[in-house]
Amino acid sequence: MGFARKLRTALGLRRKPDAIPLHASIGRKTEFYTKPSNIFGCDETSPLRIGAFCSIADEALFLCRANHPMHLVSTYAFQVHITKTMGFFEDLVPAGPTEIGNDVWIGRRAIIMPGIRIGDGAVVGAGSIVTKDVASYAIVAGNPARFIRSRFTDAQIESLLEIRWWEWSDEKIIAEQPRFFGPIDAFIAAHSNGS
Numbered sequence: 001m002g003f004a005r006k007l008r009t010a011l012g013l014r015r016k017p018d019a020i021p022l023h024a025s026i027g028r029k030t031e032f033y034t035k036p037s038n039i040f041g042c043d044e045t046s047p048l049r050i051g052a053f054c055s056i057a058d059e060a061l062f063l064c065r066a067n068h069p070m071h072l073v074s075t076y077a078f079q080v081h082i083t084k085t086m087g088f089f090e091d092l093v094p095a096g097p098t099e100i101g102n103d104v105w106i107g108r109r110a111i112i113m114p115g116i117r118i119g120d121g122a123v124v125g126a127g128s129i130v131t132k133d134v135a136s137y138a139i140v141a142g143n144p145a146r147f148i149r150s151r152f153t154d155a156q157i158e159s160l161l162e163i164r165w166w167e168w169s170d171e172k173i174i175a176e177q178p179r180f181f182g183p184i185d186a187f188i189a190a191h192s193n194g195s
Helices: 003-011 154-163 170-175 184-194
Strands: 024-026 048-050 061-063 098-100 138-141 146-150
Parallel strands (some): 024 048
């Protein structure tokens, strides 16, 4: 351990946190416990968008543009590592945006592959590798991630997607806290039709 690190540790100071990549956005109140360096390959063709009120566990990995071209003789990045004629990630196949909805829970060490869309309220189990889109309020887990079950009935999911509580003001969310911890049908009844 170097002197500067020992000093920071002794003083209880932390290193300056890594910045979120330019083409990645994280919604309000999202708890992002993984390192920004675990977001790979974001650019204008393959951005990452994470919604509001998500819980992203430690060591979750987002591969925005990480597929090597498989139609060529070799998958090796010769132009990046040998001839230096191309920048890092430029040779990777763009997959379009990777989109994580609102109120999504992504477990520890989950891997989100390029171009995936995870719907609002979904849960991704720890260690899962998400290779296909995930429906709103679905629970998925495994390698590759498979549908386990829905969190709620289809009618309840439809109502929650109409209510869109994650767009409420902080004041309204605080005022409604008791309903967040009560029965789902009571929450829906209290907030259906714009109430």
